[in-house]
Amino acid sequence: MNEALKKTEKDFLDFVKKMGAYNEALSLIYWDLRTGAPKQGVDQRTEVIGMLSSEVFKMSTSEEMAAYIAKLSGEEAAASLDAITVKVLEESKKEYDRNKKIPAEEYKEYVILQSKAESVWEEAKEKSDFTLFQPYLEKLVEANKRFIQYWGYEGNKYNTLLDLYEPGVTVDVLDEVFGELRSKIVPLVKSISESDSKPDTSFLYENFPKEKQRDFSLEILKQMGYNFDAGRLDETVHPFATGLNPGDVRVTTKYDEKDFRTAVFGTIHEGGHALYEQNISKDLIGTPLCTGTSMGIHESQSLFYENFVGRSESFWKKNYGLLKQYADGQFDGVELEDFYRAINESKPSLIRIEADELTYPLHVIVRYEIEKGLFNDEIEVKDLPEIWNSKYEEYLGVRPSNDAEGVLQDVHWAGGSFGYFPSYALGYMYAAQLKQALLKDLPDYDQLLEKGDLAPVKEWFTKNVHQYGKLKKPLEILEDVTGEGLNASCLSEYLYEKYGKVYRLKESSR
């Protein structure tokens, strides 16, 4: 490689690392705001966020960036660049194109619209009145339709939005897998509601002191292989995990003293996200590749640990005794099997974030179908409450009695996030497929959980998923590991087997 090109490559990486540094500072600011920043400092902190993010945005669309892309995309360059640089360039180009194609003035208006829409949504939800929010949602949808035109699309217009969160996953793919999933889950939910062997859950709601929940959660994080020299656990209102860099990946949780499940399963879930970020290859630090490859693959890690580890019988064979030690006598006289059944109770409900493992995908599918309809001009915003309620009734057998517990429950649309919801269910399917592959390498998976030896599981994921960061695309990871594309059957088989057992369904209705 010639010297000039080498120098350009280095300068480009330095430029990108500077953006990475600003983003790391921003992540710390967000973490701080959500874990105890004094409230009177928030206004000024918001200014700081504005300055830093607009600087990153400017850099990503700068002439300097354009020049790097041009210089490094030539044929000679492509052949001699470092493999990581090639991927970094690809990411940078994608972002450059995406940001540059929207006229600056229009983007500015959109940012203002987003922020207004969020505060109107809040009010609308409080008053449970969709009509307040409707004009803003209409504008947000219109704006995104224009963006789709600017960005272009292949096949279905909605594909362009899906691509923002789950590169490579299209409407064709989702129609197939979500269709199958829906057709499998809906009857299972019905069988369960008719089961005459429902678990007793009364003992779940006793007092479990916060500090004890925290201590138990820390034990579980340790068991999962979460590295406390590269992280910490804090309290927050809406739990999240955040990777500042692989050596600093923080988990947050919240405590409900009348329901320990909030903290315990919440921590395991965020811990799954955190394991991903802690184990990305150090070679990627400071580059835009040093994060999870997509929302869906990220969610596969959190859901794997939350459900396939945390809600499994083997895991509790190891940990139920420990839980009892921390609890205040709450589980005295409760058998392991009854405990296991209780924490796996499934009941159709109206609110997505409170949904159980089995019904959760249906909440996502409702949103997917609505978004797809909106961006293909088959659904109008004004009809959303009615469409929402009817779908809930059809798929889950429950009908919202007002907008707050219906179409207004999530903030996503108010923030202009369309195409995001499918990731939640995708993650679930990825997780089920990955588990199938993992079992081939670790056939003694259940025994490992019973021993509390989760290290081989973490190592398997690091080897097959974590280390790559964004070096591989989501479907590339899936195919490399499982040898096949996305499917719904792994997940639906798992759900049939598990819930058939928990609800003691007859073979015929499984």
Next chain:
Amino acid sequence: MNEALKKTEKDFLDFVKKMGAYNEALSLIYWDLRTGAPKQGVDQRTEVIGMLSSEVFKMSTSEEMAAYIAKLSGEEAAASLDAITVKVLEESKKEYDRNKKIPAEEYKEYVILQSKAESVWEEAKEKSDFTLFQPYLEKLVEANKRFIQYWGYEGNKYNTLLDLYEPGVTVDVLDEVFGELRSKIVPLVKSISESDSKPDTSFLYENFPKEKQRDFSLEILKQMGYNFDAGRLDETVHPFATGLNPGDVRVTTKYDEKDFRTAVFGTIHEGGHALYEQNISKDLIGTPLCTGTSMGIHESQSLFYENFVGRSESFWKKNYGLLKQYADGQFDGVELEDFYRAINESKPSLIRIEADELTYPLHVIVRYEIEKGLFNDEIEVKDLPEIWNSKYEEYLGVRPSNDAEGVLQDVHWAGGSFGYFPSYALGYMYAAQLKQALLKDLPDYDQLLEKGDLAPVKEWFTKNVHQYGKLKKPLEILEDVTGEGLNASCLSEYLYEKYGKVYRLKESSR
């Protein structure tokens, strides 16, 4: 004012506010590093610090900055600019000049030298061997001598370094006040060491659980008027306070379960710093004026609260009962007067940061005399251990037996901070003079403390000191409030009265 000028003024302020935003992000990063950031993330965080601070440095010395200074310094501009802009411009120009006058290459080398020197100092201190550190200290002194040449000086060369931390305070001033202070304190320390009425301190060292110390410290911060909606208290190794913006000023402390004074007086001290930063005028937010005007004035606030409030009899009349409630029986049977005398024990010692209120200024004076000698070519680096030890013997009556407890004890010189030490003692003198002025407005000061009503004290300081931030220079504040310049007599009179009483000295030896 013409439109073009108005626009330049606005652009300049935006430019400066961007630097302020980066600095605020940096402050949060430093706070985080010192209160619990996971250690494996530190290397990458250091990169982030490097990028952000070099960006701020670049901006402060940029052509853009030079252009603003040129355009806004004209006669027409000066007459029509906002008063705050004028001061911001003054600060920016000062920093521009200071940073620009050092050749870029030389400054870069100096930054590397600083960082090497700090790690060598650490090793030297551990091995208690000054000769290891000596060559680095020599280079640091040489570099600063060159800087003095670049920057220029008036009167004494050392003035230029003093000006970095305490604008307006010169060797002439310090020779006079430190001379007087030394001549007053040395004999008082001697009288005390000969007193046959020393306080009993045995009860200070009993077990005082950390959580209880924390709860008591929080009560005291509340009493001081520290605003918890604009701050928080955390644990750290080397306590500090940090003002991110006036709505977010954080205090840190450390707990010694065998000596509650560390946390209690440490928190009051940092709380004093924090009150300053919380009460700076909101008009200054985002500008470089939104911080304490100098190290010395800052220290006057922390020392005022630590010593003139926290170690006073009136304060403990109110709070001794409260302390007993939090303590584990430690003070049962100990009278208030005995408690008061114990917490005011004075004993010459070797380590500055562990020194008591009375002997502390002597530690500072030793360092001042040495620095002055170094930069006037009257002292050579190689002779420092001997000079240091002799001065300690002369002023404090104690002689270090090795370098670690002598000349190597402080990190300041390793970081290239020359001219900083005097601020500690200056703050003390400022505090004593400010107190005298405060007593004229609040003659019932002692009664206020006895009632725990510290609000009027805080309000007095806000009105006379805090609100101005850097709008006024340190000596300007002092003169506006007291009507006079710096003097040592306020402080020495206070010390004579207080320690005369605590050690029951005869009038003749006071």
